[in-house]
Amino acid sequence: MMDEAALLKMTGISKSFLGVKALNDVNFTVNRGEVVGLVGENGAGKSTLMKVLSGIYMPDDGRILLEGEPVIFRGPRDAQNFGISTIHQELNLLPHLTVAENIFIQSLPQKRGVLDKKKLLKESQLLLDDLGFGVDPKTLVEDLTVGAQQMVEIAKALSFRSKMIIMDEPTSAITEQETVKLFEIIRSLKSKGIAIVYISHRMEEIYEICDRIIVLRDGRNAGEGLSSSLKPKEIVKMLVGREMTQIFPERERHDLDEVVMEVRNFSREGVFDNISFKLYKGEILGISGLMGSSRTELMESIFGLEHISQGQLFLNGEPVKIKSTSDAISRGIALVPEDRRKHGLINNFSVVQNVTLTTLRNISGFLQKINFKKEREITDRYIAQLSIKTPSGATIISNLSGGNQQKAIIARWLECKPRILILDEPTRGIDIGAKSEIYRIIHDLAAKGTSIIMISSELPEIIGMSDRILVMASGKITGEFSREEATPETIMLSATKGV
Amino acid sequence: MSDPNLSASQSSPQPIHKQGPPIGRWNIFSLLLKNKVLIALLLLCVFFSLSSEQFLRIDNILNVFLQSAIMGIIAIGMTYVVITAGIDLGVGSVVAVSGMIIAGMIISGIPVIAAILVGLVIGMGSGVINGFFITRFNMAPFIVTLGMMAAARSITLVYSDAQTISVYKDPFLQFLRMGNVLGVPVMILITAVLFIIANYVLSNTVFGRHVYAIGSNKKAAEVSGINVKRVEMMVYIIAGVLAGVGGLMMTARLGSGTPLAGVNLELMAIAAVVIGGSSLSGGRGTIFGTLIGVLLINVLNTGMNLMNISSHYQGLIMGSVILLAALIDSLSNKKSK
Ligand SMILES: Nc1ncnc2c1ncn2[C@@H]1O[C@H](COP(=O)(O)OP(=O)(O)OP(=O)(O)O)[C@@H](O)[C@H]1O
Ligand SMILES: [Mg+2]
Numbered sequence: 137m138m139d140e141a142a143l144l145k146m147t148g149i150s151k152s153f154l155g156v157k158a159l160n161d162v163n164f165t166v167n168r169g170e171v172v173g174l175v176g177e178n179g180a181g182k183s184t185l186m187k188v189l190s191g192i193y194m195p196d197d198g199r200i201l202l203e204g205e206p207v208i209f210r211g212p213r214d215a216q217n218f219g220i221s222t223i224h225q226e227l228n229l230l231p232h233l234t235v236a237e238n239i240f241i242q243s244l245p246q247k248r249g250v251l252d253k254k255k256l257l258k259e260s261q262l263l264l265d266d267l268g269f270g271v272d273p274k275t276l277v278e279d280l281t282v283g284a285q286q287m288v289e290i291a292k293a294l295s296f297r298s299k300m301i302i303m304d305e306p307t308s309a310i311t312e313q314e315t316v317k318l319f320e321i322i323r324s325l326k327s328k329g330i331a332i333v334y335i336s337h338r339m340e341e342i343y344e345i346c347d348r349i350i351v352l353r354d355g356r357n358a359g360e361g362l363s364s365s366l367k368p369k370e371i372v373k374m375l376v377g378r379e380m381t382q383i384f385p386e387r388e389r390h391d392l393d394e395v396v397m398e399v400r401n402f403s404r405e406g407v408f409d410n411i412s413f414k415l416y417k418g419e420i421l422g423i424s425g426l427m428g429s430s431r432t433e434l435m436e437s438i439f440g441l442e443h444i445s446q447g448q449l450f451l452n453g454e455p456v457k458i459k460s461t462s463d464a465i466s467r468g469i470a471l472v473p474e475d476r477r478k479h480g481l482i483n484n485f486s487v488v489q490n491v492t493l494t495t496l497r498n499i500s501g502f503l504q505k506i507n508f509k510k511e512r513e514i515t516d517r518y519i520a521q522l523s524i525k526t527p528s529g530a531t532i533i534s535n536l537s538g539g540n541q542q543k544a545i546i547a548r549w550l551e552c553k554p555r556i557l558i559l560d561e562p563t564r565g566i567d568i569g570a571k572s573e574i575y576r577i578i579h580d581l582a583a584k585g586t587s588i589i590m591i592s593s594e595l596p597e598i599i600g601m602s603d604r605i606l607v608m609a610s611g612k613i614t615g616e617f618s619r620e621e622a623t624p625e626t627i628m629l630s631a632t633k634g635v
Numbered sequence: 636m637s638d639p640n641l642s643a644s645q646s647s648p649q650p651i652h653k654q655g656p657p658i659g660r661w662n663i664f665s666l667l668l669k670n671k672v673l674i675a676l677l678l679l680c681v682f683f684s685l686s687s688e689q690f691l692r693i694d695n696i697l698n699v700f701l702q703s704a705i706m707g708i709i710a711i712g713m714t715y716v717v718i719t720a721g722i723d724l725g726v727g728s729v730v731a732v733s734g735m736i737i738a739g740m741i742i743s744g745i746p747v748i749a750a751i752l753v754g755l756v757i758g759m760g761s762g763v764i765n766g767f768f769i770t771r772f773n774m775a776p777f778i779v780t781l782g783m784m785a786a787a788r789s790i791t792l793v794y795s796d797a798q799t800i801s802v803y804k805d806p807f808l809q810f811l812r813m814g815n816v817l818g819v820p821v822m823i824l825i826t827a828v829l830f831i832i833a834n835y836v837l838s839n840t841v842f843g844r845h846v847y848a849i850g851s852n853k854k855a856a857e858v859s860g861i862n863v864k865r866v867e868m869m870v871y872i873i874a875g876v877l878a879g880v881g882g883l884m885m886t887a888r889l890g891s892g893t894p895l896a897g898v899n900l901e902l903m904a905i906a907a908v909v910i911g912g913s914s915l916s917g918g919r920g921t922i923f924g925t926l927i928g929v930l931l932i933n934v935l936n937t938g939m940n941l942m943n944i945s946s947h948y949q950g951l952i953m954g955s956v957i958l959l960a961a962l963i964d965s966l967s968n969k970k971s972k
Contacts (some may be wrong), residue, residue: 184888326963441858482851493848494859496841504841547861613642 148200173346178539179525190213221293235271236260283314334444384600392416402447422602468555516548683938710876720917725783730897733882738892758879766868803890811887834922850917
């Protein structure tokens with residue numbers, strides 16, 4: 137495996153943050169034209185290792201050999217100059233600039249000190265054509281979908297003549313078609329001899345695209361192997377340090393008789409149209425559909441974040457008008473949002489402050505004085521329950537790994553103790569161990585009478601968890617299935633109806 | 636050159652603004668370490684006390700605090716506004732208008748308490764107007780409060796016909812001006828109480844936490860059930876009421892309502908707030924930092940006067956020091972990344 141021609145060899149890499157050992161003596165090798173899958177639980181150190189490789193962090197210890205030569209990256213530019221580009225977990229494009237400008241932002245072509253627009257457009261068009269990506273280079277990046285933005289990042293990486301492109305959870309926010317497209321591009325890059333490091337929590341993807349798989353656990357190497365010989369079971373064992381037999385909790389049938397919420401004829405001009413459904417007490421209602429089917433918009437309307445042009449909402453048979461999110465919350469509705477960065481995180485707040493944000497009033501006394509002790513206790517409970525990996529509750533949330541941030545946001549909404557809990561892609565970016573923990577919590581809540589609406593693009597999750605499944609396509613409900621009727625095929629068929 | 640693409644990816648941990656009990660145990664050393672601007676303030680004091688023997692005299696020290704009183708009260712409101720990522724350019728003019736109207740009403744024989752109440756209500760009203768336009772129509776705070784700045788100044792001039800209204804003899808205002816409790820001037824006392832309350836509210840209450848949350852990520856705050864518009868409205872009302880208090884103090888201090896009272900006061904307050912470590916892009920700042928910022932500006936003012944530095948040069952020096960102090964703060968933040 138570690139042949140002479142290794143493109144990159146990292147040995148003995150260690151990195152600590154304020155006493156947190158994020159990486160501990162990690163070895164990592166990539167060969168030319170190879171797709172390496174990097175997997176590990178939330179907080180295992182994947183992103184940190186890649187940030188060391190892309191020059192963002194200096195390692196405390198260890199060596200990096202590039203094509204046999206020792207190199208030291210003092211900054212991201214260094215790494216780029218050596219042909220290593222990174223597409224980070226959080227995309228970093230400049231939204232108000234055009235595609236072309238973003239691709240060449242670091243080396244905008246100039247003619248006598250003025251931006252050479254012609255050359256800029258021509259060269260970016262060449263790169264985009266090369267990728268087979270049909271977008272006008274004059275488009276503003278903010279008008280692109282996340283998937284398209286990733287393509288721009290890839291084009292940008294190619295503009296540096298990269299030998300290696302790192303993709304940190306690239307598929308966590310893109311549609312299935314975009315994923316297919318991404319994989320095509322990865323294969324074509326590979327055939328050109330460019331190596332890819334591919335980070336994901338989705339096992340199917342790892343197997344589909346990677347040649348070799350490297351597993352990290354708690355900042356150390358936990359094993360590796362060729363994807364042709366390594367079994368998924370073995371990987372899971374390396375990942376979590378034990379065998380995982382069952383991911384979805386056993387769900388006993390129970391009667392759906394008491395309607396807690398009814399949505400009648402919800403419409404919003406150009407977004408969704410004439411949506412009606414009922415939600416029963418103690419039910420887990422899965423909402424499936426492709427991205428862009430307006431599932432998120434529908435839930436935001438129920439939650440009072442967005443307005444509807446028509447329709448009625450009934451809670452326990454009473455017609456209600458929800459005008460704001462605080463309205464929704466006080467009526468017992470909670471929403472774990474899809475976009476963690478925009479709608480969830482308060483970046484410079486600690487974990488504690490993030491977890492208690494919605495429920496502060498409940499733990500404040502005279503004159504709204506916050507009970508600091510209580511908010512710490514509440515948070516510590518969730519840190520234990522959801523195994524949120526953090527030095528303490530006082531840690532600033534932006535220092536947590538992506539998956540652990542997501543768990544903190546879920547904790548915020550669980551603490552509301554809602555009667556209706558809406559979860560929008562709740563397990564995005566979360567590792568298998570934590571996923572099954574979250575499934576168990578959802579299941580237990582439902583068993584105790586909470587009604588759950590769960591939007592998910594992952595079919596196994598939808599099928600494994602839901603009592604009933606609604607499928608949406610282009611703003612309409614195109615299918616409804618009971619747990620027994622639902623199969624991946626029937627769901628996909630409804631999801632592509634009328635698209 | 637810094638790389639714009641990577642600035643966001645370095646998962647920049649913002650310095651922790653203490654939200655719990657403000658400064659924990661009053662450990663002077665950790666306080667100094669955390670607050671470089673405080674060091675700058677102390678150095679400045681040392682410098683002035685070496686250059687002028689009058690600097691450390693009790694009446695001069697009281698004078699510095701007196702100078703700081705009005706600016707400090709304005710800066711408190713500004714801190715709240717700035718932490719929500721807003722700005723209030725109108726407060727200087729509101730100081731003038733409410734100060735003037737208080738003076739005018741006292742002259743026309745209205746009981747002083749009623750006059751003061753009207754002055755505060757005017758301050759509050761200005762905040763309601765600002766807040767209304769900003770929250771209702773999503774207008775930029777800069778523009779709305781710039782409008783307030785021009786309008787309130789103009790109302791002052793119209794009301795007073797550009798004349799000064801003297802209320803020197805009013806006994807209550809005299810008490811505010813010269814009275815003291817246990818040797819501490821009343822104005823300083825009022826200011827101190829306001830600082831303590833403002834600090835408590837910002838760092839210990841639900842409202843204070845919401846102020847930070849909105850400045851840090853408005854959309855997420857809204858999704859989390861915070862009534863963003865109401866908090867924003869409150870913040871401008873606080874700034875307005877405090878401007879009313881400032882107007883009262885100004886009129887008491889000068890013994891008259893003057894049409895040009897409070898000119899540039901909003902800018903000095905903003906400078907103090909930023910020197911004190913608040914970020915104009917929101918989410919960061921403390922009342923304690925603002926206090927340091929206010930004191931720094933006024934120590935410098937007083938010190939320069941004591942050293943007989945020509946007023947032509949004073950602006951230059953003041954400008955440089957503000958720049959330097961803000962630079963220290965921004966550098967020490969970068970380090971902690
Ligand atoms: N800037 C930082 N300051 C402090 N701690 C950090 C910082 N960056 C990462 N960490 C810590 O290092 C550990 C590894 O984090 P990393 O982001 O590499 O995890 P990951 O494997 O990418 O996880 P995920 O799958 O959730 O994205 C975590 O415990 C995290 O809290
Ligand atoms: Mg990561």
